[in-house]
Amino acid sequence: MRLLKLVPDNTNFPFVSLRKWAFGLTTLLTLAAVALVFVRPLNFGVDFAGGLMIEEKFVTPPSIDKLRTAIDQLHYGEVNLQSLGNDGKTISIKLPLPQSTEKDATNKVVNAVQVTINKLYPDATFSKQDAVSGKVSGELIWKGILAVVLAVLGIGLFAIFRFEWQFGVSTVVAIMHDVLMTLGFFALTQFEFDLNIVAAVLTIIGYSINDKIVIDDRIRENMRRYRKMEMPEIVDLSVNETLPRTVMTSLTILLALFALLIFGGHVLRGFTAAMILGIFVGTYSSIYVSSSLLISLGLRAEPRADDTATANKKAERVAYKDMP
Amino acid sequence: MNDFPRWKVVSILVFLAALMALAIPSFLPEEQTKNWGPLSHTRINLGLDLAGGSYLLLEADVNELATSRIDTMRDQVADEMRRANPRIEIGDISTRDGKISFMVRDVTQVDAAREKLLPLTGSGVGFTGQRAWDISVVDGTRFVITPTKAGLDQAIKNAMSTATDVVRRRIDKLGTKEPTIVGQGANRIVVQVPGLKDSTELKEMLGKTAKLEFKMVDENPADNEQAGKGVLPLGTQLLRNADTGGAILVKRSAVLTGGDLVSAKQAFKQEDNSPIVDFTFNSQGGKKFARITQENIGKRFAVVLDGVVISAPTINTPILGGSGYIEGHFTVKSASDLAISLSSGALPVTLKVVEERSVGPGLGADSIRAGIQASVIAVILVIAFMLVTYGRFGLYANYAVVINVVVIMGVLAVIGGTLTLPGIAGFVLTIGTAVDANVLINERIREEQRRGRSVIQSIELGYKEASRTIFEANATHAISGVIMLLLGSGPVKGFAVVLLIGIATSVFTAVTFTRMLVVHWVRRTRPTHLNI
Numbered sequence: 097m098r099l100l101k102l103v104p105d106n107t108n109f110p111f112v113s114l115r116k117w118a119f120g121l122t123t124l125l126t127l128a129a130v131a132l133v134f135v136r137p138l139n140f141g142v143d144f145a146g147g148l149m150i151e152e153k154f155v156t157p158p159s160i161d162k163l164r165t166a167i168d169q170l171h172y173g174e175v176n177l178q179s180l181g182n183d184g185k186t187i188s189i190k191l192p193l194p195q196s197t198e199k200d201a202t203n204k205v206v207n208a209v210q211v212t213i214n215k216l217y218p219d220a221t222f223s224k225q226d227a228v229s230g231k232v233s234g235e236l237i238w239k240g241i242l243a244v245v246l247a248v249l250g251i252g253l254f255a256i257f258r259f260e261w262q263f264g265v266s267t268v269v270a271i272m273h274d275v276l277m278t279l280g281f282f283a284l285t286q287f288e289f290d291l292n293i294v295a296a297v298l299t300i301i302g303y304s305i306n307d308k309i310v311i312d313d314r315i316r317e318n319m320r321r322y323r324k325m326e327m328p329e330i331v332d333l334s335v336n337e338t339l340p341r342t343v344m345t346s347l348t349i350l351l352a353l354f355a356l357l358i359f360g361g362h363v364l365r366g367f368t369a370a371m372i373l374g375i376f377v378g379t380y381s382s383i384y385v386s387s388s389l390l391i392s393l394g395l396r397a398e399p400r401a402d403d404t405a406t407a408n409k410k411a412e413r414v415a416y417k418d419m420p
Numbered sequence: 421m422n423d424f425p426r427w428k429v430v431s432i433l434v435f436l437a438a439l440m441a442l443a444i445p446s447f448l449p450e451e452q453t454k455n456w457g458p459l460s461h462t463r464i465n466l467g468l469d470l471a472g473g474s475y476l477l478l479e480a481d482v483n484e485l486a487t488s489r490i491d492t493m494r495d496q497v498a499d500e501m502r503r504a505n506p507r508i509e510i511g512d513i514s515t516r517d518g519k520i521s522f523m524v525r526d527v528t529q530v531d532a533a534r535e536k537l538l539p540l541t542g543s544g545v546g547f548t549g550q551r552a553w554d555i556s557v558v559d560g561t562r563f564v565i566t567p568t569k570a571g572l573d574q575a576i577k578n579a580m581s582t583a584t585d586v587v588r589r590r591i592d593k594l595g596t597k598e599p600t601i602v603g604q605g606a607n608r609i610v611v612q613v614p615g616l617k618d619s620t621e622l623k624e625m626l627g628k629t630a631k632l633e634f635k636m637v638d639e640n641p642a643d644n645e646q647a648g649k650g651v652l653p654l655g656t657q658l659l660r661n662a663d664t665g666g667a668i669l670v671k672r673s674a675v676l677t678g679g680d681l682v683s684a685k686q687a688f689k690q691e692d693n694s695p696i697v698d699f700t701f702n703s704q705g706g707k708k709f710a711r712i713t714q715e716n717i718g719k720r721f722a723v724v725l726d727g728v729v730i731s732a733p734t735i736n737t738p739i740l741g742g743s744g745y746i747e748g749h750f751t752v753k754s755a756s757d758l759a760i761s762l763s764s765g766a767l768p769v770t771l772k773v774v775e776e777r778s779v780g781p782g783l784g785a786d787s788i789r790a791g792i793q794a795s796v797i798a799v800i801l802v803i804a805f806m807l808v809t810y811g812r813f814g815l816y817a818n819y820a821v822v823i824n825v826v827v828i829m830g831v832l833a834v835i836g837g838t839l840t841l842p843g844i845a846g847f848v849l850t851i852g853t854a855v856d857a858n859v860l861i862n863e864r865i866r867e868e869q870r871r872g873r874s875v876i877q878s879i880e881l882g883y884k885e886a887s888r889t890i891f892e893a894n895a896t897h898a899i900s901g902v903i904m905l906l907l908g909s910g911p912v913k914g915f916a917v918v919l920l921i922g923i924a925t926s927v928f929t930a931v932t933f934t935r936m937l938v939v940h941w942v943r944r945t946r947p948t949h950l951n952i
Contacts, residue, residue, distance in 0.1 A: 106870070225778040232775045305896045348855045349852035360845070363783075363841055371849070
């Protein structure tokens with residue numbers, strides 16, 4: 097049987113020679129992403145903005161304008177309606193939380209909205225309701241930021257501990273790039289940013305680091321094997337050697353993610369969209385941010401003095417499998 | 421290559437089969453697994469987003485608790501001074517600025533007053549033995565009692581523990597399946613009720629403190645006249661009377677409280693068939709009730725619920741049986757709700773809903789269907805892709821992927837984990853990353869082949885070199901998983917659990933298990949060339 101080979105054997109793409117251009121472009125894009133978040137703030141879901149979200153399912157797609165007018169007349173504040181899913185049958189209604197200190201004030205709003213909807217569309221059914229007070233949403237934002245920062249730091253420390261400090265720094269920079277680009281994407285598309293997206297960002301971090309460690313690991317291996325080789329060559333060689341794996345893995349994960357995006361229902365849509373973007377961004381940053389940065393950070397192939405003993409042993413081990 | 425002796429093969433297979441078997445109960449209806457002993461509880465719980473239901477985050481009003489604690493202490497202090505022998509005359513008692521302050525009129529009684537206060541305010545807190553209240557004397561005769569932080573913290577802790585029990589008892593009476601009620605932080609309670617269709621009733625029930633008090637009505641005309649002028653006589657208070665719509669003057673101290681109740685149920689009044697709440701006191705409360713009704717025939721007492729008088733009947737005959745009823749314009753529903761609240765005890769603090777998430781059963785079912793559909797399609801796509809790329813080695817990886825999915829379910833069932841919608845996404849993603857391990861191995865074998873190594877050497881080196889990379893990659897991936905588990909809430913946590921289990925199991929299935937299959941195949945057929 098003839099097997100599929102997506103990447104031909106022994107590729108030799110000159111990734112590193114493009115790195116100056118790539119640095120410029122990456123910096124520009126990252127700055128643009130940050131600026132975008134300031135210009136067009138993220139579309140926070142009730143998790144982070146606080147407020148009330150009611151999701152209703154209709155038998156036939158309703159008229160959003162009609163619903164908006166009807167709910168506006170209840171005078172509960174600014175109402176935000178959005179159609180979820182492809183069929184237009186699921187509508188999310190966002191309202192601010194009632195200011196009243198009365199205990200069941202939220203209940204009253206929910207009931208009133210439901211009565212209004214059922215007057216227009218008797219077949220509509222309740223599917224979901226989220227109510228988050230300002231205090232809790234503030235905590236959730238803080239916790240989300242903390243989680244991302246801790247994840248980046250933890251992974252950076254791990255990389256420093258297992259590799260050299262340059263790997264730690266380059267990885268952390270690359271991951272920050274991934275996170276900022278994801279935020280920029282959400283600012284651009286105005287997709288709703290909620291708790292699930294934080295999980296997606298953490299998963300992107302996980303995936304991206306996975307990808308970088310694979311290349312870093314190969315760079316380290318090649319540094320020991322070809323002591324005389326210059327860093328740019330080693331990076332090029334390592335990226336090319338791991339290229340078939342990079343392509344295969346990103347493709348399988350993308351296959352799985354597209355299955356989720358198309359068939360997984362509207363609740364997971366934002367999560368999956370973020371993940372798909374993350375795969376591309378993460379793969380790009382492995383080559384053009386973290387690996388390329390290693391060269392700029394002055395990583396060298398020479399073993400340190402105290403490292404000679406182990407290095408010699410390793411050298412013996414790899415000696416017999418030099419390139420044919 | 422010869423490192424898979426028979427015992428090792430057998431133990432790997434038994435281990436995997438056992439973990440997979442643990443997933444079985446989750447797929448069978450509950451009635452069928454009832455008699456399976458410990459296995460009967462080994463099933464995956466569905467999160468609220470899949471099963472439908474309500475999640476409520478309740479927060480206790482700590483300031484209110486602090487205020488009421490000071491008020492109670494003030495009443496106790498006044499009481500203690502009055503009962504002292506000889507009586508200690510005090511005046512100018514106030515609770516301003518979160519402190520109790522009062523003046524002892526007779527300088528010679530200051531020491532006696534202090535003696536009385538010490539046991540009342542002392543009670544060491546925890547192991548450190550800190551005082552619950554600080555007592556100081558200023559200007560010779562003025563006592564200032566300040567609550568200490570330790571004392572307040574302890575009071576909050578006690579109140580939250582009682583509140584959690586009360587909430588649990590109230591929810592149990594709703595008759596829903598497996599509610600979860602746990603404290604969170606210093607002053608919060610998380611309530612999760614799966615399968616609940618309407619959260620309104622739940623919230624109404626939890627919103628009531630259900631503090632029932634019996635207080636004597638102050639019918640002294642002089643007192644009422646004074647109160648009418650806006651000056652409350654000492655030891656009285658003006659409460660709203662829900663029965664008549666006006667206000668009513670009652671004695672501040674309660675003669676009996678709901679704490680003395682043993683049961684309450686909704687019933688109908690014999691005379692006019694109106695809904696009422698029947699209650700029974702415990703023996704101590706019953707005796708007290710009997711004494712009070714005997715001593716106060718012809719007078720009125722007020723039934724006060726959460727600070728509002730719901731009825732103020734006149735005592736016609738002594739009530740000796742230790743039971744009675746409350747009436748007050750109830751509907752059957754409101755009477756039975758009140759009965760539930762009363763018999764499950766009063767909440768020591770007011771609880772406010774600060775976060776609510778409710779999912780209707782329809783959306784939950786839709787999400788499960790969509791999630792399963794997506795997972796199945798993802799698995800098929802990945803399997804096909806692996807097969808056309810790596811042939812036999814892809815097939816082995818596919819066995820590993822399928823086994824891994826079932827093993828994750830087994831582990832999830834054993835640890836009593838909850839499957840949420842993001843958890844399903846976690847599954848799909850795990851399938852992707854688990855395959856990555858095999859991709860790394862297979863690509864490495866391809867590479868070693870290209871370098872001209874023998875079949876056996878290529879496989880050996882492929883697994884050896886890739887294992888290190890796989891370990892490092894998974895370790896870092898696990899770091900982000902652990903952080904999600906620790907800091908994430910609800911659905912995110914569900915995602916992290918699946919991700920972490922997947923990382924642990926996939927290393928085993930993707931590396932050890934596939935290696936065993938490969939070694940077995942190589943030994944059997946002794947291939948001279950690898951088609952990979």
